[in-house]
Amino acid sequence: MSICQLLGIEYPIFQGAMARIATHKIAGPVSEAGGLGIIGGGGMSRDDLREEIRLVREFTDKPFGVNLMLQMPNCDELVDVIIEEKVPVVTTGAGSPARYIPALKAAGVKIIPVVASVRHAVKMESLGVDAVVAEGQEAGGHIGSTSTMALLPQVVDAVKIPVLGAGGVGDGRSVAAMYALGAQGIQVGTLFLMAEECSIPASYQQRIMDANDTDTIVTGREAKDPVRSLSNTMLRKFAELEEANAPHEELEKLTVGSLSRAVYDGDMETGSAMAGEIAGLLKEVLPAKVLIERLFSEAEAVAKQLTIKY
Template sequence: MNGHKLTQLLKIDYPFIQGGMARVATGLFAAQVSNAGALGVIGSGSMEPQHLEAHIADCKAHLEEGRTWAVNLMMMNPHCDDLVDIIIRERVPVVTTGAGSPSAYVERLQAAGCQVWPVIASPLMAKRMARLGVDGLIVEGCEAGGHVGSFTTLALLPQVLATVDLPVVAAGGIATGAQALAVFAMGAVGIQLGTLLLAAEECPIHDNYRARVLQAKIEDVVTIGRIAGTATQLLKNPMSRAYVKMERSGADWEALERYSLGGLAKAVIEGDQDAGAMMVGQSVGLVQEVKPLAAIFADLMRDTDQAMRRLTDEWEAEGPWKSTDTD
């Protein structure tokens, strides 16, 4: 299976990368993910430099020897220059990037021994990243939680793979072994997980947020912000419904930003089910129980293996499409 390549590239046990979820992906959580065998990622989001330094220190304090970890860097953060300086100084092994092109930083990061894996949502962006010489790509479909693009994982992934000669990780809507097998079959070397990890025992979200995740079905997911060009996927609640009404009534971007400001913190920290932005992907209806991270990763690998064996058995069985011609 292709996943073996990612485990070698990143020196991890499982071919899984934790999504750099802002407010959720703390230094401690990243360490716990890495200790469980996947790639733990600190989500720097809109952090100021001193906050990233604190999260890196916390990650290192809890990280087992020899484990690989990462930082997610958002290009729209006004402190990017300072954050990159910190990443280089702290010898972060891997950086994932989002919300823009990392072109200003790729050469410096790689010279410092850091692998660079941008999150992209189109074949065009994949080509641009390949020209920069990045180490790999995380291809995220619109089934993901939080900020999303326009194309589904199933349609996007093979088109990116046909466009660039880079290792590619699939992201967006993946929570089961059968889904994992599908993207591995297409050529992905690994999977980025977000929504599934919201149900981890170690995940530092408010109990109210976790409860909504466990109860939610796919019909409870809504995408807001498409009109303003900031499409974001989350659970339906009074906040999201009011936001959609504002959009449809012609509210400008500034008004929408003011209304939604602090919504993620209200969800993650305060557990506000009415005013919080409870970001989830479309796989949320498949997330039904709380487990330790180690169990989540082991179970997903086992289920992927079982799905492959089941498919192989069914495919090898005699079927009407099989030729009986022995010539």
């Protein structure tokens, strides 16, 4: 069964659960356009999540999902809301969803963890999840240590459930590449930052449009919590201090509130504006529907033109 058949969606594309960004404002339009819009549950209260779910349903009657950041202390409450509100799909990150799988399965919820290693993918399959998203380190936000090109085919070979690819998708060429590596679909985050419906400030979108191929930076590797963002003064300073083994307290002073400064205030110098390496390819803001349709029409054209010469 294809991922589209499994979830009842038209296009095999998930919108990434970007922290503080993935609300009904982008999830609703993505689902209405035929993809799977996803509400990022991280940082939300029980009431916040319930409101977001209902706002998505006011916008569209098509399938959508909720992402659970499993390190959140109120995950139990969020799972209760997901079940009560009959959310059709849950994606997960930052841990194992094992303790929640029986209740979610009993409620008919499809469970799709985001994984960064073959070992994790195999473990998730053994727990009975419905599919996995294999995300390479090209992606924005929290990342693993293996590139998509290396990770994806190894995950595909290791499991029998559907696999979606994530990290590095910016146009039809990269979609075709994901399929060539064995994916049944894709998850996209950075590209949807360029959707007209995305709620980030104009300065954030402009910073992406101004980016080049080397304009992201990874911080937090020393703490084993790497995050990819658009490079700026604050993050370069953080990287210098991290390399010099500065105390945690000194590093925390720099970054406390930095995600909010980027997402809500549009501060591109002292904020953490998460984005993937593909940012250097993105040069215009378009409706989510146009972004999705263009991705797949380009991918089909690329696939038709592919030839191997030797």
